[in-house]
Amino acid sequence: MSRDDISRTNRNRNRGQSSSTSSNANPNPNPKGKSKKKKFLTKKRVLWTLFFTTALAIFCALGGYLFIMLNGEKLLDENIDKLTVNETTKIYDRNAKLIGELALEKSEPVEYDDIPKLLVNAFVATEDKRFFEHSGVDLWSIGRAAVKDIAARSMVEGGSTITQQLAKNIFLTRDKTFFRKATEVSIAVALENKFTKEEIITKYLNRINFGGTIYGIKAASIRYFGQSDLNKLKVWQMATLAAMPKGPSRYNPLRNPELSKERRGVVLQLMYEQGYITKEQMDEAKAVNYNYKPPESKQRYQAFIDYAVDEAEDKFGLTEDDLNIGGYKIYTTMDAHAQETVEKAFADSDNFEKSADDELVQGSMTIINQENGSIVALLGGRNYEKKGYSRVDGSRRSPGSSFKPLVAYAPALESGKFTNNSVLSNEKQCFGTYCPNNMHGYSKTISMTAALTKSENIPAVWLLNEIGVNTGFQFAKKLGIKLKDEDKNLSLALGGMSEGTNTLEMAQAYSAFANGGDLREAYSIKSITNSEGDTVYKANTKPERVMSENTAYQMTEMMQKVVEDGTGKKAKINRPVAGKTGTTQSGYDGISSNRDVWFVGYTPEWTAAVWMGYDKPSKKHLLKNSSPLAAAFWGKVMEEALEGVPAKSFPQPEGVSKPEPTATPEAAQPVSGLSAAYDASTMTVNLSWEPASAKGVEYRIYRRETSEAEFSPLLNTVSASVGDISAMPGLTYEYYVTAYYPALDAESEPSATVTVEVQDEQPTQEPEATIDPNLPTDGTGNGGNNGNGQNNGNPDGNNGNGSGNGNGGENGNPGNGNQGNGNQGNGSSGNGNPGGNGSSGGVPSESPEASPTPPPATIPPVDPAVTTGAGSGNTGTEGATDPGTDPSSGFVDEGNATQ
Structure with missing residues (x-):
């Protein structure tokens, strides 16, 4: 046997021993005797996969590039001279009658040489700081936008360069899709290939929207500053304009001067950081307040149109630019007759207190159909301008006593622990460190109805304290009032709020009383159709039960008394009316004038809120009149606005019957011996009269300033004398007193009238x-x-x-x-x-002596x-x-x- 044979024999023996050993360890490793499968991934396979993937990517990139280049060039050539390809958006009233359209306002385009360099830099610093470096598309911005879009699962982030924004303004459709975004990029690249940077920024500034229907930098300069020469614009004005593309409506200086100033500060900070202005220029420009008022251009229904357009923008994802050139049809809830009535009343200066100077006493009014929540009419100020400042929802003021029903009385009734006949405390008292005062005197107790009718303060605060501040706080929030946690205190019973409210919120909240306890969110748009006639939105508001029907009924009963016998008498019209007045005092020691006056009320058909006051109250800018001024305005408008609307009655829950009066006013003895005198040292008109013989009699003092048409409730007291500290110097007043007999639930006839001149x-x-x-x-x-x-x-x-x-x-x-x-x-x-x-x-003659x-x-x-x-x-x-x-x-x- 050779050595090779011996070696082979030994190897085989070793294999056998090895196999035997393995068999002992695992006797059946592969019973079927099949061999193991080869590995699927090999180095060769990986290399080929990478090759084909790279080739496909290159092919797709080339194809995409060709598409972008060819498609972008084609679209650019087709639309280079176009801004809009659809009809203007049209606005209709609730009867589908055309009331206006969003016609574009443009001025002649300006050349690059006519635009100051600093104005260009303001837009570059704000919108696209790498504008002069990129080639139309900023990859970093697109990447950031893509991440945000994926996270939100929608197109929420623009990431657009100035060139892309220009491309968007000449693109055909307004839909937010990936294809639209890709086409926008293709047009941007085409623009960069065809035009210089100077030409692109000039076209951009001549085309973009500056709020409402204002297009182009020159038109914006004329509209917001009255300046047609751009070279005369100041740094703060340039920054104001550069602040607008991010939100043309939100940062409109006419509509939202405070938000505009805030955004302007951001622009100025960016300009400073990028070296375009000095710190001194930045600080000086930041401090300027916007106070320009453009020439009046009256158009009927403008306030309602603006509100509806804002609603379309805020709630339905449509931009102002979409609406202006999208060819939409917006069907609103506006009642033309009611809106005309409101506008006519605001235009009549006799309906407002005379101003101390050129600053007008302002006002706001909102009318809602409580059955469906639709806004019937609104106006946010006197001399309202297109896209101007609206106090309907833009201004927030303290509602005074008109807040009592929302935060104290209604939640107390809803708790089941009180009724409108419950007896409340009316004693002079403090609640911890909070010590409110009554304007009409004090008594040990008072019924809930009487307390609300006379607008006493102590019972409202006492009631809120009884039910718990948080209970009233949450109830008011449920009615749609925007409150903050710091508002959770007892002063909330008297309208003490950190930010206040507005006529839209108040009218919406009171509509729940009028609607039997159901609240519907107020809205101004019934439906919207696009340029192709498809309905893209239709209103479908659902009621929310915010209080029981019985609570709403009891509140209506009490607030009808306010109009019949209390502080809201001037709101009486030829229909049932329930409502509440509200007055906010000056806040200055020794000054008895008022900051705000309100009346919020409703008929069985419509609910409305009225506010009056100065935009910026000061010691010089305060109201001499109180809430009856607003109540009278409310009554005048609603009487006429409701003409032609079928009259109804307030709903009454089953099983509830109205109590029969127990006595007539004739059973109450009138007051006699009334006298009045002005004490100049205390600036008080002191009144006194003969006390009644009956016990528990309450005296009600009424006053009329000579310029007023009617007497208004002033004070209530249980004593036979009282002082009027609210009388204003230089005016003449008339007073009379009645006696209210609680046992008879009757008020006497007026006493004789006395007149006092306050010097x-x-x-x-x-x-x-x-x-x-x-x-x-x-x-x-x-x-x-x-x-x-x-x-x-x-x-x-x-x-x-x-x-x-x-x-x-x-x-x-x-x-x-x-x-x-x-x-x-x-x-x-x-x-x-x-x-x-x-x-x-x-x-x-008979006397001999003369009389001494x-x-x-x-x-x-x-x-x-x-x-x-x-x-x-x-x-x-x-x-x-x-x-x-x-x-x-x-x-x-x-x-x-x-x-």
């Missing part, structure tokens, strides 16, 4: 005057000399004359004083009182509280004369002829 300055009293003992005693004398003075603090007022002859009697008989006449004093005339009886001054001359008589000083503006004759005592008062005192002497 601007405290009078200076003249020293006591005496009668000259040397006057002739022939029995003939003047009943009173001229009582010179001024009326209403006007030094030019005519004399209040109190002249009248006191004719001496014969044979010791007293003579008769003729009546003295009070001449007109600044428009307020008054008749002087009779001159009184003159004492005998003659010597009886009586000692000098003392004439009391002028009463500073006498402010009626009439001059009266003095008592004709011994023919003496009364010098009257000094004209500088500010009051007209009544001649002290009270008898």
Whole structure:
């Protein structure tokens, strides 16, 4: 045997031993005797896969590039001179009648040389800081946008360069799809190949939207600054315009000056960081407040059209640019007659308090159909401008007492622990460190209905404290009022809010009372169709039960009393009305004027809210009138707006019956002996009267300033005297008092009326005057000399004359004083009182001696509280004369002829 054979034999033996060993370890490793499969992935396979993948990617990239180049060039050539290819978007009222269309406002295009370099840099710094470096597409921006789109599962992030934004403005469709985005990129690349950077930025600035229907940088400059020469724009104005492309409506300086200023600050910061302006320029421009008012351009229904367009933009994902050139048809909920009525009322300056200067007293009103939540009419200010500042939803102010039903009374009823007949505390008290006051006096208890009718403060705060602040807070939020956590305090019962509310929210909240406890979100758009006639949106609001039907009914019952007998009397119209007034005081010590006045109310058909006040209250810009001013406006508008609308009655839940009145007003005895006097030292009109004999009587004081048409409730008290600290200097007031008898639930007829003039300055009293003992005693004398003075603090007022002859009697008989006449004093005339009886001054013919001359008589000083503006004759005592008062005192002497 050879060595090779021996080696082979040994190898085989070793294999056998190895196999035997393996068999012992695993006796059946492969019972079927099949061999193992080869590995699928090999180095060769991987290499071939990479090769084909790379080739396919290169092929796709080339194809995509060719598509982008060819398609972009084609679209660019087709649309280079076009901005819109559809009809303008049209707006219709609730009866499908055309009320307006979004016609574009453009000026002639400007050349690059006419655009200041800093203005160009403002847009570059804000929109595309690498504009002068990239080739139309910024890959970093696209990558960032893609990540956000994938995360949101929709096209939410633009990532567009200035060139892409220009491409979007000349593209055919407005849909947000990947294909649209790819085509936008293709057009951007084509633009970069065809035009220089200077030409691209010029076309961009001449084409982009600047809010509403304003297109182009020059049109925007004219609209927002009244400046057609772009080179005259200041740094802050340039930054304001550069802030707008991100949100043309949101950052519109006319509509949202505060948001515009905030965004402008961001632009200025970017300009500073990129070296275009200095820090001093940035700080100076940031501090400027926008106050430009464009020339008035009246168009009917403009406020409603603007609101509907905003709603389409905010709720349905349509941009202003989409709406302007998309050819949509927007069918709104607007009632043309109601909107015209509101606009006419806002245009009548007689409906508003006269302003202290050129700054107008402003207002806002929203009317809602509570059955379906549709907005019937709205207006956010006097002299409203297209896309201007709207106080309907843009301004937030304290609602005062009009918030009481939402946060105190309704949630208390809903708790089941109270009814509208429940007795509430009305004592002067503090709740921890919070000590509210009543304007109408105090009593131990008061019914819930009476407390709401008279708008007492203590019961509302006490009630909120009883049910818990959080209960009232959550109830108001459920009604759609936007509140913050810091609003969770007892002052919320009186409308104390960190940011306030607006007429849209208040009208929507009150509509739940009118609708039996169901709340519907307010809306202005019924449907939208696109340029092809397809309906892309249709309103479908569902009611939400926010309170029981019984709670809503009891609230309606109580707030009807507010209009019938309480603070809302001026809102009465020829239909059932329920509502609540609201007044916010000045907030300045020693100033009794008001910041805001409200009336929120509803009929069985519509709900409406009215606010009046200055945009920027100050010591100089406050309202002298209170909430009846807003109530009167509400009544005037709603009476006319509801013409032609079928009248209804408030719904009444089954099983609920109205209580029969227990007594008539005739059963209550009226107040007598009313008198009034102004105390200049305390700036208070003090009123007093004869107390009633019955116990528990409450007195109600009513007041009318001479410029007002009707009396309004002022104060309630249980005592027979009260002080009016809210009377304004320089005005004349009339007062009367009634007595309310709780046992009869009846209010008496009014007392006699008294008149008080509140002067601007405290009078200076003249020293006591005496009668000259040397006057002739022939029995003939003047009943009173001229009582010179001024009326209403006007030094030019005519004399209040109190002249009248006191004719001496014969044979010791007293003579008769003729009546003295009070001449007109600044428009307020008054008749002087009779001159009184003159004492005998003659010597009886039968008497041998003459009667002695009586000692000098003392004439009391002028009463500073006498402010009626009439001059009266003095008592004709011994023919003496009364010098009257000094004209500088500010009051007209009544001649002290009270008898």
